[in-house]
Amino acid sequence: MQPLETALPGVYLLEPKLFADSRGYFFESYQQQKFADMGITSTFVQDNRSYSKQGSLRGLHYQLHHPQAKLCTVLTGEVYDVAVDIRQGSPNFGHWVGVVLSGENKRQIYIPRGFAHGFVVLSQTAEFMYKCDEFYYPQDERGILWDDPALGITWGMADPILSDKDRQNPALNAIPAADLPTYP
DSSP states (O other): OEEEEOSSTTOEEEEOOOEEETTEEEOOSOOHHHHHHTTOOOOOOEEEEEEEETTBEEEEEEESSSOOOEEEEEEESEEEEEEEEOOBTOTTTTOEEEEEEETTTOOEEEEOTTEEEEEEEOSSEEEEEEEESSOOOGGGEEEOOTTOTTTOOOOSOSSOBOOHHHHTOOOGGGSOGGGSOBOO
16 A cells, blocks of 8 residues: 655545456455554544445545544546545644546545545446444534535536535634644
8 A cells, every 4th residue: 555645734646556467456445554664543433335426525524523534435437536634723724735546547535533524426426435444423423515616626527416504514714612622
C-alpha cells in the first residue's frame, strides 16, 4: 500500500500494490500492521456499503460525540469523494480535498476523525464501501450543506440527487460551535 499525502494533513489517498495475472488480480485492501507503519492506527469496528445511481450525492456527514475515522473505497463504478476539515481551531478549518475513487483505480481514502465526508456518483452506478473506527449512532449524526458557498466544493454537477435530510443541512458557518468537533 502506497500512501499519498493530500492537501489536508491526516487525510491520505492510498494506492494498493496490485498483483495481476491471467486469472485477474489480488491486492490487500487493509492490513493492520502496514497501516500502522503509515501512521494510521484506527481500529475499525464497522463496515458500511451503499449502492447509488449516477448523480447521487451522499453527504456531507459527520458524528459529533462519536466521531468516525473512515477508510473508503469503491467496489464498482466511480465517485468523487470529499473530506472537509471541520475541527474548530484547526489551521485547515473549512478546507476540503476531493479525489476520484473507482473500481478501476482501486484507490482508497483515509479520513480521520473530525472531518465531514461525502461523495457524488460519477458513473452510471457505484458500490461504495467504508470502514469506520466507531459505530453509527443516528442521534449523533450531523451534516453540512453540500453546496455551502463558503466551502466552494467543486462537485462537478449542479443538481445532484439528494436525500431530504441532506437537502436541509446547514452551511458550516451556521452550525453552533457546540455542534462541531475541536482540534486536535
